[in-house]
Amino acid sequence: MKVKPERFLADLHALRRFGARGGGVVRPAFSDADIAARDWLAERFAEAGLTPRFDAVGNLFGVAPEAGGILLGSHSDSQPEGGWLDGAFGVIAGLEVARAAREAGLGGVSVVSFSDEEGRFGGLTGSSVWSGAMTLAEADRLTDAAGVTLAEARAALGQRPGEAPPPERFSAFIEPHIEQGPWLEKEGKVVGVVTDIVGIRDLPIRLTGQQNHAGTTPMAFRRDAVQGFVAAVTRINAALEALAGPVTVWTVGRVEVTPNASSIVPGMVRFWVQWRDPDAERLRAMEEAIRRAVEAAARERGLGLEFGRLFAIDPQPMDARLVETLARAAEEELPGRWRRMPSGALHDASNVARRMPAAMLFVPSKGGISHDFAEDTDEADLVAGLAVLARAVAEVAAKAA
Amino acid sequence: MKVKPERFLADLHALRRFGARGGGVVRPAFSDADIAARDWLAERFAEAGLTPRFDAVGNLFGVAPEAGGILLGSHSDSQPEGGWLDGAFGVIAGLEVARAAREAGLGGVSVVSFSDEEGRFGGLTGSSVWSGAMTLAEADRLTDAAGVTLAEARAALGQRPGEAPPPERFSAFIEPHIEQGPWLEKEGKVVGVVTDIVGIRDLPIRLTGQQNHAGTTPMAFRRDAVQGFVAAVTRINAALEALAGPVTVWTVGRVEVTPNASSIVPGMVRFWVQWRDPDAERLRAMEEAIRRAVEAAARERGLGLEFGRLFAIDPQPMDARLVETLARAAEEELPGRWRRMPSGALHDASNVARRMPAAMLFVPSKGGISHDFAEDTDEADLVAGLAVLARAVAEVAAKAA
Numbered sequence: 186m187k188v189k190p191e192r193f194l195a196d197l198h199a200l201r202r203f204g205a206r207g208g209g210v211v212r213p214a215f216s217d218a219d220i221a222a223r224d225w226l227a228e229r230f231a232e233a234g235l236t237p238r239f240d241a242v243g244n245l246f247g248v249a250p251e252a253g254g255i256l257l258g259s260h261s262d263s264q265p266e267g268g269w270l271d272g273a274f275g276v277i278a279g280l281e282v283a284r285a286a287r288e289a290g291l292g293g294v295s296v297v298s299f300s301d302e303e304g305r306f307g308g309l310t311g312s313s314v315w316s317g318a319m320t321l322a323e324a325d326r327l328t329d330a331a332g333v334t335l336a337e338a339r340a341a342l343g344q345r346p347g348e349a350p351p352p353e354r355f356s357a358f359i360e361p362h363i364e365q366g367p368w369l370e371k372e373g374k375v376v377g378v379v380t381d382i383v384g385i386r387d388l389p390i391r392l393t394g395q396q397n398h399a400g401t402t403p404m405a406f407r408r409d410a411v412q413g414f415v416a417a418v419t420r421i422n423a424a425l426e427a428l429a430g431p432v433t434v435w436t437v438g439r440v441e442v443t444p445n446a447s448s449i450v451p452g453m454v455r456f457w458v459q460w461r462d463p464d465a466e467r468l469r470a471m472e473e474a475i476r477r478a479v480e481a482a483a484r485e486r487g488l489g490l491e492f493g494r495l496f497a498i499d500p501q502p503m504d505a506r507l508v509e510t511l512a513r514a515a516e517e518e519l520p521g522r523w524r525r526m527p528s529g530a531l532h533d534a535s536n537v538a539r540r541m542p543a544a545m546l547f548v549p550s551k552g553g554i555s556h557d558f559a560e561d562t563d564e565a566d567l568v569a570g571l572a573v574l575a576r577a578v579a580e581v582a583a584k585a586a
Numbered sequence: 587m588k589v590k591p592e593r594f595l596a597d598l599h600a601l602r603r604f605g606a607r608g609g610g611v612v613r614p615a616f617s618d619a620d621i622a623a624r625d626w627l628a629e630r631f632a633e634a635g636l637t638p639r640f641d642a643v644g645n646l647f648g649v650a651p652e653a654g655g656i657l658l659g660s661h662s663d664s665q666p667e668g669g670w671l672d673g674a675f676g677v678i679a680g681l682e683v684a685r686a687a688r689e690a691g692l693g694g695v696s697v698v699s700f701s702d703e704e705g706r707f708g709g710l711t712g713s714s715v716w717s718g719a720m721t722l723a724e725a726d727r728l729t730d731a732a733g734v735t736l737a738e739a740r741a742a743l744g745q746r747p748g749e750a751p752p753p754e755r756f757s758a759f760i761e762p763h764i765e766q767g768p769w770l771e772k773e774g775k776v777v778g779v780v781t782d783i784v785g786i787r788d789l790p791i792r793l794t795g796q797q798n799h800a801g802t803t804p805m806a807f808r809r810d811a812v813q814g815f816v817a818a819v820t821r822i823n824a825a826l827e828a829l830a831g832p833v834t835v836w837t838v839g840r841v842e843v844t845p846n847a848s849s850i851v852p853g854m855v856r857f858w859v860q861w862r863d864p865d866a867e868r869l870r871a872m873e874e875a876i877r878r879a880v881e882a883a884a885r886e887r888g889l890g891l892e893f894g895r896l897f898a899i900d901p902q903p904m905d906a907r908l909v910e911t912l913a914r915a916a917e918e919e920l921p922g923r924w925r926r927m928p929s930g931a932l933h934d935a936s937n938v939a940r941r942m943p944a945a946m947l948f949v950p951s952k953g954g955i956s957h958d959f960a961e962d963t964d965e966a967d968l969v970a971g972l973a974v975l976a977r978a979v980a981e982v983a984a985k986a987a
Contacts, residue, residue: 365799366802366804383801397954398766398956398957399837400930401930402767402768402835403769403833403835404830406954411819411839412819415816415819415823418812418813422813432804434805435805436800436849436851438843438846438849438850438851439843439847441846442839445842447858447860448839448860449839451837459800528802529799529801531801553803
């Protein structure tokens with residue numbers, strides 16, 4: 186098969202016009218721009234000989250006539266202030282490969298743009314419903330930041346939705362995506378073959394001290410929740426540095442102080458510790474270390490301690506045979522200029538992997554920047570990623586034939 | 587002169603009924619309960635032979651016919667959820683001593699309840715205006731948390747206000763008050779003679795890092811503002827522990843994280859460091875140490891740093907002769923059961939001290955609790971404080987005679 190880089194780049198720029206702002210896009214799920222972009226995609230799918238099919242939650246499939254083939258794609262919704270390639274690259278690369286496959290007489294390549302990957306209603310919503318991780322009724326009760334339910338928002342799809350093609354119709358899934366991190370660029374690589382999507386743990390923690398007057402309460406008698414927080418994070422850092430693997434990350438991104446006034450010894454701090462790693466055993470050991478670190482800090486300072494409910498997404502290894510196929514294609518297209526790597530971000534492939542062999546392909550993000558209007562990738566790298574994808578799909582198709 | 591403890595306690599409990607809730611009081615400045623309490627106080631002043639005089643900002647004076655005498659008192663407004671003794675003890679103790687002085691043929695003792703000590707419009711508002719630290723026009727522009735201006739709120743005083751007696755009419759000021767801290771109770775003392783009202787410094791600080799994806803941004807490439815905050819507070823603690831005197835306190839009571847989301851490496855933290863001490867030189871050295879500590883933490887982590895405008899209230903020593911008078915009276919009434927101490931909280935006496943010799947007398951706070959419905963003091967301690975005040979006032983009056 187022979188992909189056409191100019192056609193691919195032209196479609197990518199055409200998609201960029203929907204919700205365009207400041208070099209990026211504003212295309213949250215079910216917005217006018219998101220639905221208009223999907224209507225435009227549906228036309229491209231039809232032109233490519235694929236049957237456009239919306240499902241109830243807004244996923245848009247371009248279904249090849251031949252059952253049992255491969256599914257390619259990602260998502261075309263965006264963050265509230267998103268980049269132009271996040272999701273879009275994977276959908277348009279999939280479209281171009283499906284088109285080239287059909288032109289080469291191969292057929293059997295379908296394409297998808299999942300709905301609400303970026304989380305207006307929580308994240309990965311469309312692929313969660315399609316893969317069966319969540320029912321449509323459950324999804325319908327999700328609300329966005331303004332209190333709108335998904336049920337209300339998806340009414341904007343009007344008469345578009347029908348039956349989704351069942352996951353059983355497809356034999357495998359490959360999601361091309363931008364890296365959204367700095368590694369490929371820093372190492373001068375052009376393509377990343379994803380080995381695992383990391384697991385995530387997020388633990389809410391509450392430290393309770395004694396709210397008091399900041400002038401009349403001597404230091405020795407204080408039970409200060411902010412000081413407890415500082416001690417807890419210091420201990421967490423020390424414990425996790427000892428456990429960390431090469432791609433382990435942890436973040437304290439959310440902190441809420443009560444009553445949060447300069448003249449009052451703070452009585453309560455709620456904070457969230459999030460950590461990610463591809464190794465489930467390391468994730469478990471980190472949880473244990475975090476709990477012990479916070480317990481020690483609370484004990485030392487006479488603070489009450491309550492752990493909230495742990496949020497957990499397990500690591501998702503990519504399908505070993507698909508990974509090898511992508512690795513061979515990358516080495517043939519770009520000898521020495523690719524690497525295997527985990528994905529630190531979640532992707533629709535995490536959900537789809539529950540139903541069929543799944544894998545992912547990364548291209549570099551300039552400066553590691555994503556979820557920002559400044560997000561970008563060199564056109565040469567986008568085209569190189571497309572070429573690796575096409576070569577891998579051709580190999581899968583040849584084996585299936 | 588002979589004070590009457592039963593009459594004093596009866597009046598204290600009578601005042602407690604205005605805005606009574608849950609054992610405490612809800613009597614913020616210019617509320618119906620606050621004004622009703624002042625009307626009741628004005629009647630008590632008149633009964634005691636004092637002329638009740640409201641001024642424009644709501645201060646209520648009970649003015650003795652004889653000019654040149656001593657002024658006693660505090661405030662009768664409360665926190666949004668306040669205790670029954672904060673301010674009230676000083677006003678009713680002053681009333682009882684003025685009454686007893688008149689009964690003893692001494693005269694010349696006046697009483698005041700200052701307006702908005704508790705800060706619906708910023709704190710110490712009434713005594714700021716009366717002492718000349720702030721003009722009435724400036725006070726009128728202050729707003730409460732709901733956006734109401736003081737000018738609008740004080741309209742509720744109706745026809746009550748007239749001319750305030752000028753500060754020059756009085757020769758000295760003594761403010762009896764509950765301690766609002768734990769020291770007297772912990773040391774088994776009944777009265778505290780205040781030597782200084784501590785100075786306050788409050789420094790707003792902003793640390794700026796790089797907001798980023800909490801999954802795809804490796805630890806080594808992060809510029810995490812919350813981690814910078816933790817490092818800064820750790821360094822501040824170490825530096826201030828080395829500088830602290832016996833009553834030094836510092837507090838990080840307000841912290842604001844941006845964007846404050848679990849999955850985002852935090853890009854900005856604003857926080858406020860407040861410190862208090864009676865020694866102006868130590869306050870200055872602490873400021874220097876805090877700035878250096880935060881600069882080191884920011885440099886170490888590659889964070890941007892901006893210091894906001896320092897808020898400063900200088901330490902206010904109490905008048906040495908009045909302090910000695912109170913100390914003698916305390917030793918005669920309660921040998922060995924009193925102490926000299928600084929006040930960690932601000933009081934109206936800080937303002938009045940700019941216009942005349944001023945001093946303060948503390949009685950214990952059970953459990954060190956104040957600004958809370960649970961605030962309380964043993965009746966025996968309230969009466970002991972009253973007795974010390976009466977003895978000191980008698981000595982001042984005798985000297986003036």
